[in-house]
Amino acid sequence: MPLKYQSYGCRFKCGHKHSSNYWLIFRHEEQCWYNPEVKSCITCRHGELVHDSCTSFCGYEITERWEYRTCDVDPDIEFDGIKPQINCINWEEICHAN
Numbered sequence: 001m002p003l004k005y006q007s008y009g010c011r012f013k014c015g016h017k018h019s020s021n022y023w024l025i026f027r028h029e030e031q032c033w034y035n036p037e038v039k040s041c042i043t044c045r046h047g048e049l050v051h052d053s054c055t056s057f058c059g060y061e062i063t064e065r066w067e068y069r070t071c072d073v074d075p076d077i078e079f080d081g082i083k084p085q086i087n088c089i090n091w092e093e094i095c096h097a098n
């Protein structure tokens with residue numbers, strides 16, 4: 001008879017690894033970038049993760065791809081790679097209406 005294990009996962013479905021430790025996931029959720037209360041770029045209507053690429057031909061084709069974040073409200077934000085800002089004063093909920 002197989003053993004039954006119970007595990008917890010982030011309710012914001014960020015892809016965070018599941019754990020059998022309830023409090024580990026609970027504390028994660030409080031800081032999860034997908035938690036609207038954290039006010040990160042990921043849940044903000046002004047934030048965007050841009051996928052960019054550049055193809056060059058120097059004898060053979062080379063395609064470079066990279067991602068970066070932008071903010072419609074404050075273009076001066078210097079992002080640390082693709083890490084979103086959190087607790088942003090310009091944060092606004094993503095509007096799901098048409």
Ligand SMILES: [Zn+2]
Nearest residue numbers: 010014016032
């Ligand atoms: Zn999460």
